[in-house]
Amino acid sequence: MPDDVPYILGHSQAELRRLMLQASILQPITRRLLLEAGLRPGMRVLDIGCGTGDVSLLAAELAGLHGSVVGIDRSAEAVATARGRAEAFGLHNVAFREAEAGAFDDPDPFDLAVGRYVLIHQADPAALLRAVTARVRPGGTVAFHEIVLYGESPTWPPVPLVTEVWDGVMAAFASVLPHRDVASRLVEHFHRAGLGNPSLFCETPVGGGPDSPVYAWFVQTLRSLQPQIERIGRPVPADIDTLEDRLRDEAVAAHAQLVGPHQFCAWARVPGQDRGDRLSDCE
Numbered sequence: 001m002p003d004d005v006p007y008i009l010g011h012s013q014a015e016l017r018r019l020m021l022q023a024s025i026l027q028p029i030t031r032r033l034l035l036e037a038g039l040r041p042g043m044r045v046l047d048i049g050c051g052t053g054d055v056s057l058l059a060a061e062l063a064g065l066h067g068s069v070v071g072i073d074r075s076a077e078a079v080a081t082a083r084g085r086a087e088a089f090g091l092h093n094v095a096f097r098e099a100e101a102g103a104f105d106d107p108d109p110f111d112l113a114v115g116r117y118v119l120i121h122q123a124d125p126a127a128l129l130r131a132v133t134a135r136v137r138p139g140g141t142v143a144f145h146e147i148v149l150y151g152e153s154p155t156w157p158p159v160p161l162v163t164e165v166w167d168g169v170m171a172a173f174a175s176v177l178p179h180r181d182v183a184s185r186l187v188e189h190f191h192r193a194g195l196g197n198p199s200l201f202c203e204t205p206v207g208g209g210p211d212s213p214v215y216a217w218f219v220q221t222l223r224s225l226q227p228q229i230e231r232i233g234r235p236v237p238a239d240i241d242t243l244e245d246r247l248r249d250e251a252v253a254a255h256a257q258l259v260g261p262h263q264f265c266a267w268a269r270v271p272g273q274d275r276g277d278r279l280s281d282c283e
């Protein structure tokens, strides 16, 4: 599988903390995906590109004590953090492995595979979908949660500093990601992977007022992307240490409604003869 898209967010400790903040914002949307995709107690789940493990931990909660989750990531730092968190929570039904999604193998098929913000980082999203599908039993489910990373900041009334941060983040992603539109083309990629027509929904995180986590999310993302923003010759907003407070102050003063990036979720059944043995174990 082609593997030539540099992962520009990196895996610094600050980036790993950013993933956890981001996960707290996205959690209700991913939970909806997992439930609508049919995750229920007793299932065996694979989490592709698990990062710090938040989707795996959520799936482990839904799969229950008789289910299990394997989270994989190509980053040793991310896997170590995810493992440490699972241990700290005393969870025994979730395991993490350092692995490349295209090369990952496991002797037993999974009932459901999920990935969040992973297709967008691939050179060929359909190739990754095919590789993941091969690890899921016939009749099982492949589910992805992806982000729209293009377009203008739709915050109203416009706040110039929010626009500056948003534009820097979008420019950095645009400079490396060949499929920034992956969230808007999930039907096409699922078809190319032989999964047919997926079920879909879209949600959008919104915020406003002094307590919104969106300011921190935007600024921490900008921080992780700062080296790439500088590499492409764009200015980074000045005084980044105070940026979150200034964003909040400007947005609150303007009574601005902050609109985060759209989140598209899709899932489909894996074609083939479903022997039904694992499912009947779960019911």
Ligand SMILES: C[S@@+](CC[C@H](N)C(=O)[O-])C[C@H]1O[C@@H](n2cnc3c(N)ncnc32)[C@H](O)[C@@H]1O
Pocket: 007, 019, 023, 048, 049, 050, 051, 052, 053, 054, 055, 072, 073, 074, 075, 078, 099, 100, 101, 102, 115, 116, 117, 118, 121, 122
């Ligand atoms: C944006 S992070 C999302 C992490 C996690 N899914 C979440 O939503 O919190 C994407 C993660 O996918 C991993 N990743 C991307 N492509 C991968 C691949 N082909 N195989 C394994 N891991 C991959 C990256 O190392 C990174 O940790």
